[in-house]
Amino acid sequence: MNCSCCVASTVLRKKSKKRDKQSIEEQEGASVVNTKSFLYNELRSATNNFSLTNKIGRGGFGTVYKGVLKSGTQVAVKKLSLESNQGVREFLTEINTISNVKHPNLVELLGCCIHGPHKMLVYEFVENNSIDRVLLGPRRSLELNWARRSAICVGTAKGLAFLHEELIPHIVHRDIKASNILLDKEFHPKIGDFGLAKLFPDDITHISTQLAGTTGYLAPEYVLGGQLTMKADVYSFGVLMLEVVSGRSSAHANYGGARMLLIEWAWELYKEEKLLDMVDEEVGEFPKEEVLRYIKTALFCTQANASRRPAMSQVVEMLTKNVRLNEKELTPPGFFEDSGRRSGGQTKVYKSSDTSTGQMSSAPISITQVTPR
Structure with missing residues (x-):
C-alpha cells in the first residue's frame, strides 16, 4: 500500500510534468x-x-x-x-x-x-461590436444612416475581395454573416474569423452553428454538394447586404402575411418593382438610385447558379461606380430550407424563389456587364 507521502510525491511529479509540457508548448x-x-x-x-x-x-x-x-x-x-x-x-x-x-x-x-x-x-478589440448586435438585435445599440450602411457594404466587399483575389494563397472565409462583421469606432467594417476554417473539419463553420434552415446565409451548392468556394462567400455577402439595407435578419419572418426568408421577400419585391419597400425605416433620407443598385447587386450575388455570381472585385465596382446593371442577366436567387426541422427531420430542400421557372439555370453568364450612365 502506498503511503500518503509517496502518493503526494507522485501527484507532484505528474503536475510538474504537466507544467513542463505546457511550458515547452508555450x-x-x-x-x-x-x-x-x-x-x-x-x-x-x-x-x-x-x-x-x-x-x-x-x-x-x-x-x-x-x-x-x-x-x-x-x-x-x-x-x-x-x-x-x-x-x-x-x-x-x-x-x-x-x-x-x-x-x-x-x-x-x-x-x-x-x-x-x-x-x-x-x-x-473592435469598439462598436458586430453588425448583428448593432443592427439586427432586438435592441439596437446604434443608429446607422445610409452613409454608414453604404460604407459597411463597401468595406466588407473590399475585405473579401482582398482575401479572394489579392492574397496569396487565397482564403475562402466560409462563414460570412452579420456576427462576423465588426465595426470600429469610426464604423468601418472589419471581417473576423478569416482563415480559421483550415484549422477545423470542413463542416464546423456552418453546420455546427446550426445556421442551416434558420438564417439563410448558405449557398445552395454548399448544402447540396458541399462546394465551399469563393462564390459561396459571394452568396453569403449578398444576403448580408440585404440585412444591412433592410435592418432585418435573413431568417424566416412574416412579410405581408407570408412567412419567408429575407432573400425570398427581396426577390418578390424585385418582381413587383417595389425594392425600396425593404429599406429600413431608420435609415432616414437616402439616395434612391444608389440604394436600388445596392439591393440589385445583392440579388446578383445570391443567384442560384454560382457561375452567374460576380467576383468580389466586381462587386466592389458595382457598389462604388455609378453604373447601370444589366438586369437582363439577373436570374432568381437560390436558397434552401430544412423542411423536416419542425418534425425532427433533417431533410434539406432546394427551392427557387421564382416558381414560374422552377429550374436552376446551368448556363454560365457574365453578370457584371455594366454600362456607365
Whole structure:
C-alpha cells in the first residue's frame, strides 16, 4: 500500500510534468510563430479568469472575451472551442499565415496562446461590436444612416475581395454573416474569423452553428454538394447586404402575411418593382438610385447558379461606380430550407424563389456587364 507521502510525491511529479509540457508548448509557440505568443496566465488575468461578464460573443470557432492587458491595451481573446487535429507546429504555421494578413477591413490578429488543451487567439478589440448586435438585435445599440450602411457594404466587399483575389494563397472565409462583421469606432467594417476554417473539419463553420434552415446565409451548392468556394462567400455577402439595407435578419419572418426568408421577400419585391419597400425605416433620407443598385447587386450575388455570381472585385465596382446593371442577366436567387426541422427531420430542400421557372439555370453568364450612365 502506498503511503500518503509517496502518493503526494507522485501527484507532484505528474503536475510538474504537466507544467513542463505546457511550458515547452508555450516556448515552442514563441519560437515558431512570427506574431506575439501570449502566456495563458497573462490572458486569464486580462479576462478576469474568462469571466462571463467579459464574454462578448460566441461562434462556431469558440467563445470571445474582452480583455485588458497589463499595458492597458484592450484585446479580444477567442478560446477555440474544438481541438484542432493538427500538432502545435502545424497549428502555429496556420496562425502565422493569418497573422501576416493585413487589410483595413480585416480584424488584426495580434497573437496566440497554446497551453495544454487550450488554444487561443488574441485579436484587436473592435469598439462598436458586430453588425448583428448593432443592427439586427432586438435592441439596437446604434443608429446607422445610409452613409454608414453604404460604407459597411463597401468595406466588407473590399475585405473579401482582398482575401479572394489579392492574397496569396487565397482564403475562402466560409462563414460570412452579420456576427462576423465588426465595426470600429469610426464604423468601418472589419471581417473576423478569416482563415480559421483550415484549422477545423470542413463542416464546423456552418453546420455546427446550426445556421442551416434558420438564417439563410448558405449557398445552395454548399448544402447540396458541399462546394465551399469563393462564390459561396459571394452568396453569403449578398444576403448580408440585404440585412444591412433592410435592418432585418435573413431568417424566416412574416412579410405581408407570408412567412419567408429575407432573400425570398427581396426577390418578390424585385418582381413587383417595389425594392425600396425593404429599406429600413431608420435609415432616414437616402439616395434612391444608389440604394436600388445596392439591393440589385445583392440579388446578383445570391443567384442560384454560382457561375452567374460576380467576383468580389466586381462587386466592389458595382457598389462604388455609378453604373447601370444589366438586369437582363439577373436570374432568381437560390436558397434552401430544412423542411423536416419542425418534425425532427433533417431533410434539406432546394427551392427557387421564382416558381414560374422552377429550374436552376446551368448556363454560365457574365453578370457584371455594366454600362456607365
